[in-house]
Amino acid sequence: xxxxxxxxxxxxxxxxxxxxxxxxxxxxxxxxxxxxxxxxxxxxxxxxxxxxxxxxxxxxxxxxxxxxxxxxxxxxxxxxxxxxxxxxxxxxxxxxxxxxxxxxxxxxxxxxxxxxxxxxxxxxxxxxxxxxxxxxxxxxxxxxxxxxxxxxxxxxxxxxxxxxxxxxxxxxxxxxxxxxxxxxxxxxxxxxxxxxxxxxxxxxxxxxxxxxxxxxxxxxxxxxxxxxxxxxxxxxxxxxxxxxxxxxxxxxxxxxxxxxxxxxxxxxxxxxxxxxxxxxxxxxxxxxxxxxxxxxxxxxxxxxxxxxxxxxxx
Amino acid sequence: xxxxxxxxxxxxxxxxxxxxxxxxxxxxxxxxxxxxxxxxxxxxxxxxxxxxxxxxxxxxxxxxxxxxxxxxxxxxxxxxxxxxxxxxxxxxxxxxxxxxxxxxxxxxxxxxxxxxxxxxxxxxxxxxxxxxxxxxxxxxxxxxxxxxxxxxxxxxxxxxxxxxxxxxxxxxxxxxxxxxxxxxxxxxxxxxxxxxxxxxxxxxxxxxxxxxxxxxxxxxxxxxxxxxxxxxxxxxxxxxxxxxxxxxxxxxxxxxxxxxxxxxxxxxxxxxxxxxxxxxxxxxxxxxxxxxxxx
Numbered sequence: 074x075x076x077x078x079x080x081x082x083x084x085x086x087x088x089x090x091x092x093x094x095x096x097x098x099x100x101x102x103x104x105x106x107x108x109x110x111x112x113x114x115x116x117x118x119x120x121x122x123x124x125x126x127x128x129x130x131x132x133x134x135x136x137x138x139x140x141x142x143x144x145x146x147x148x149x150x151x152x153x154x155x156x157x158x159x160x161x162x163x164x165x166x167x168x169x170x171x172x173x174x175x176x177x178x179x180x181x182x183x184x185x186x187x188x189x190x191x192x193x194x195x196x197x198x199x200x201x202x203x204x205x206x207x208x209x210x211x212x213x214x215x216x217x218x219x220x221x222x223x224x225x226x227x228x229x230x231x232x233x234x235x236x237x238x239x240x241x242x243x244x245x246x247x248x249x250x251x252x253x254x255x256x257x258x259x260x261x262x263x264x265x266x267x268x269x270x271x272x273x274x275x276x277x278x279x280x281x282x283x284x285x286x287x288x289x290x291x292x293x294x295x296x297x298x299x300x301x302x303x304x305x306x307x308x309x310x311x312x313x314x315x316x317x318x319x320x321x322x323x324x325x326x327x328x329x330x331x332x333x334x335x336x337x338x339x340x341x342x343x344x345x346x347x348x349x350x351x352x353x354x355x356x357x358x359x360x361x362x363x364x365x366x367x368x369x370x371x372x373x374x375x376x377x378x379x380x381x382x383x384x385x386x387x
Numbered sequence: 388x389x390x391x392x393x394x395x396x397x398x399x400x401x402x403x404x405x406x407x408x409x410x411x412x413x414x415x416x417x418x419x420x421x422x423x424x425x426x427x428x429x430x431x432x433x434x435x436x437x438x439x440x441x442x443x444x445x446x447x448x449x450x451x452x453x454x455x456x457x458x459x460x461x462x463x464x465x466x467x468x469x470x471x472x473x474x475x476x477x478x479x480x481x482x483x484x485x486x487x488x489x490x491x492x493x494x495x496x497x498x499x500x501x502x503x504x505x506x507x508x509x510x511x512x513x514x515x516x517x518x519x520x521x522x523x524x525x526x527x528x529x530x531x532x533x534x535x536x537x538x539x540x541x542x543x544x545x546x547x548x549x550x551x552x553x554x555x556x557x558x559x560x561x562x563x564x565x566x567x568x569x570x571x572x573x574x575x576x577x578x579x580x581x582x583x584x585x586x587x588x589x590x591x592x593x594x595x596x597x598x599x600x601x602x603x604x605x606x607x608x609x610x611x612x613x614x615x616x617x618x619x620x621x622x623x624x625x626x627x628x629x630x631x632x633x634x635x636x637x638x639x640x641x642x643x644x645x646x647x648x649x650x651x652x653x654x655x656x657x658x659x660x661x662x663x664x665x666x667x668x669x670x671x672x673x674x675x676x677x678x679x680x681x682x
Binding site for chain 2: 092225231351362
């Protein structure tokens with residue numbers, strides 16, 4: 074087991090290094106250059122040279138990459154063009170908002186989705202199962218930012234039940250939670266349907282397996298078998314999918330943060346793009362990539378802990 | 388002899404196609420999906436003849452109207468007819484979705500088959516490459532590129548295409564690997580068939596079904612991404628109507644008129660519903676074993 078964890082962490086490290094290098098190379102290959110982006114087309118050569126030197130862009134490419142990595146390991150992702158603050162500090166300031174949003178969204182979606190999926194699998198082909206099925210397919214399809222806009226229009230602007238903008242007063246927990254309701258509804262909705270279908274499918278598969286039949290033959294109570302034995306295995310694909318889905322969640326968070334004017338990583342990126350604050354854009358993208366790699370790795374490790382069979386496969 | 392086999396394959400695939408269509412139409416979900424997708428494609432192709440007004444013609448005196456007989460879903464802040472803009476927006480959506488998915492499938496097929504059939508080291512390299520590309524959250528990655536080259540539809544297409552390649556590549560790789568050791572391919576190989584022939588005649592027809600299902604499920608994601616990026620002002624440039632830019636106009640006017648948001652969101656929901664239903668039904672027809680996998 075420990076061997077597997079180390080192997081998986083090693084792979085994650087390789088992927089991170091490759092991803093960061095790739096990101097770095099792409100930025101260099103595509104036509105626009107950060108200096109023009111930041112200073113505008115009318116910048117004087119002296120100004121350009123000064124900024125190039127400050128950002129290390131005057132050195133050869135391989136040295137730039139190495140420099141970038143050593144700085145990254147020291148937690149230095151450059152400085153904000155305007156305020157001169159460290160990018161890491163700025164990103165860390167916004168990160169909790171995005172993580173809280175994603176966490177709340179996926180938590181309510183998982184609870185509801187797993188419940189629905191279990192119900193559907195146990196009461197297979199009943200009216201409830203069919204209704205849950207149609208509902209699931211329908212909500213999977215709707216993009217998060219359309220749900221954001223519709224719920225903003227209906228619940229915040231027309232009915233005025235929930236606040237339309239912001240993340241709530243700092244320190245005032247109930248208020249902050251109140252501000253999370255609509256955004257997390259928007260992000261979580263499609264996941265409810267998705268998780269419900271996934272749990273239903275894997276639950277049906279697990280319920281047909283030998284050890285469940287044996288348990289049934291031993292006369293164990295049905296609910297005990299369902300929740301104690303079957304669910305534990307049936308939940309595995311969901312764990313993986315949430316891990317891999319972190320990218321989708323981050324993407325959905327970008328839109329939702331903009332729609333609800335919530336602080337967070339997404340709003341930070343968009344604001345930095347409009348103000349041409351290039352280092353902050355790069356820093357945020359890098360951070361979201363790191364989060365993504367970390368969450369897929371974590372999902373794999375949790376999977377291996379829950380089900381020893383997956384360890385052999387990879 | 389080769390031509391005979393080719394002919395047989397052709398008739399077989401033709402009857403298979405009509406078979407798939409027959410099963411699709413019989414499945415209520417598939418039928419609804421097919422109708423919605425058909426309507427969207429039809430309205431996108433014939434958009435210039437369907438729209439009652441020029442979608443970019445301004446008419447300031449008639450601005451921000453609600454629905455009426457002359458403007459079915461009202462007008463925007465510049466007096467442009469919203470219905471015409473929605474219909475034209477469908478064109479943009481498909482203009483992005485088709486090349487994006489097409490490109491991703493082509494490259495994914497090639498890389499996936501190489502990884503699945505080629506030597507182990509090449510397989511490892513390609514899989515690592517897939518995993519690396521997959522580790523970028525698409526929207527964040529797109530925003531980083533847009534930040535440098537400026538908003539454009541081609542940028543959106545390219546970025547979504549590159550980040551979608553691993554999705555197809557991985558499926559093709561797994562399928563190729565499992566086919567590679569099957570007896571009929573081994574028999575072909577021992578008869579001296581070239582790698583190229585094995586790929587074209589035996590592997591490709593067997594992976595194309597699952598790939599079609601994946602593509603149908605992926606089209607809504609791509610269209611949603613385009614609309615999302617256009618909503619953020621990072622996709623199409625005004626005055627070109629896209630469902631996303633319509634939603635952006637509506638968002639800015641949310642306290643004045645709800646119609647822009649309602650009109651911009653409905654086609655997005657319909658498109659995603661249509662393609663998802665179609666994909667679901669197609670999956671059941673193509674391979675019942677695939678049920679409940681993939682997002």
